[in-house]
Amino acid sequence: MSATGTYRAVQVAASGALELTERPLADPGRGQVRLRVEACGICHTDAGAVHPHPATEPGIVPGHEVVGIIDALGEGVTRWSVGERVGVGFLGGHCGQCASCRRGDFVNCQDQDRTGLTIDGGYAEYMVARETGLVAIPAEMTSVAAAPLLCAGITTFNALLKGAPEPGDLVAIQGIGGLGHLALQYADRMGLRVAAIARGTAKEGLSTELGADHYIDSAATDPGDELAKLGGASVIVTTVASGASSSSLIAGLADRGRLVVVGASSEPVTVSTGDLIGRGIAVLGSLTGTPIENERGLAFAHAQGVKALIEERPLADAAAAFDRMLSGEARFRMVLVP
Template identity: 55%
Template sequence: MKTMRVAQVSRPGGPLELVERPIPDPGPVSVRIKVQACGICHSDAMTKEGLWPGIAFPRVPGHEVVGVIDAVGEDVPGRWQPGRRVGVGWHAWHCLSCDNCRRGDFFACQTGARVTGISFDGGYADYMVAPATALARVPAELPAPDAAPLMCAGVTTFNALRNSGARPGDLVAVLGLGGLGHLGVQYAARMGLRTAAIARGKDKEPLARRLGAAHYIDSQAADPAAELAKLGGARVVLATVTHGPAMGATVGGLAPRGRLMVLGAAESLETSPLLLIGGRRSVEGWYAGTSIDTEDTLAFSVQSGVRPMNEVYPLERAAEAYDRMMSGKARFRVVLTM
């Protein structure tokens, strides 16, 4: 029996362990992928710490997967054949029959949307099996380590921006210049949005400018809301940080009908209801997207030159790479290669 390496978690809060397992066969509506790269996302902590209700162990994390199909189930649509390069992101499956799915709100599937690396084993492995509904085509122009973070961090920022209501020329602020924020600035600038980057410290301004920001606001030296107001008010603030007070501090800088789009999972968020009421401002959460959203993200990234900034580790160093990401020592993204 042929085997593969996986980095698995055997119990909630347990360590990542590199073990050998039999190479799995795909089911009728699934494909097997020979994994080339898998990004490490902060959401992988949901798997490692057992925070997702009903998660079964042992489990292999990883929902930023890029690889090549090497086997398909008998009922898989013809577009997915061995040799095709594909990616798998967070959102893997939805029922298509509940009321929310029928309205196109697949992320809110009432029968329980399946999540890669939580509902089934993810991409910290030489091979993985994924439902055909999870697959996104990956352009040849994107090397696997560059494509992997776009399967979650990329689609999250791109999809939020294109659904934000902002139009070319509008002022859009990106709060944070980390793993999500450095992609958000690139996407916003290349969408033709007048982009302001907000981060802590003057030292981050050169990076923000290189990524495409027209304006930089040092939140340690100035009030972000006041600075945004001087620029005319932001149509959108894309909040990629996980610090609630930092998010709340930008609401006063929104233009009338402006929107704070929350991508970072802060513990709490406080703001003045008067700021929301008086300017008809709003706060909205956003997460990832479906496989077709991911394909759009990848295509736009190729066309516009958006790329993640990565630290790359081999699979056998998965535990070290995971710790570097979760500790905040990694500046942007961390990717495993197989």
């Protein structure tokens, strides 16, 4: 299929602001497909591409929670068909050739595009993606509902799995926002006892509704002490971008507990050698997941009724929607619809 016409996309301008542009439609290259975008979530990681500190060249199209319909196949693509509905997350598709890929570690592929950072993402009517990055979307799930699960969802779902909790274990989720409100639901549906940790009491009611058994106000109490009083958490997933506040949770881990970090921060997480050795605890990070892990996460979410709370906006309102996400006012994920 040859490209004709143009499409609308929201790109990062030289000033760092988001601007709506019109671009010529391009054909997918070898091993790529072209998607007609149906929905794209706005993720905090998009701030790496956008004002005030753009890490990318002007002209990049942000967005890595993309759901669309395949409308053109590049040369050599046999796994996917035109008309199929697929998603693309932050990892834009592995190469299959590098040392990490040959070990089966596709997340750490050394030749992997970062959607919306190193290649154009989904704040657009069309997007071109590598076939190895594609995620099949369950037929019963709407594109808008699926979009935030492709980054925020898989990030927290996989973080919980990496903590390897057992049924009935106490797990804690620090930070009840775009990531945390999903983590609470996954943890509850996995049959775990769930403690939600956030500053203040404003999110207590919602946390309970989403599945939390305990609510810890980190402004009023020491969350590490509170978790210890509950017997200690076998897993703590911290979505807060603060090394210091993550460090304070170490005291709340059960023996052999794991602190799984998904909130990126420039500050270190500090942990004593006594805790590491004497209590056998571990601190680890988790970066989204592979397409097949994403499909497992979507299937789990669909079967168990895990749903992102979403504010939907038209593509033309991307700049305002992005600002709302940055302000922390969004409840909880913004999704753009072309």
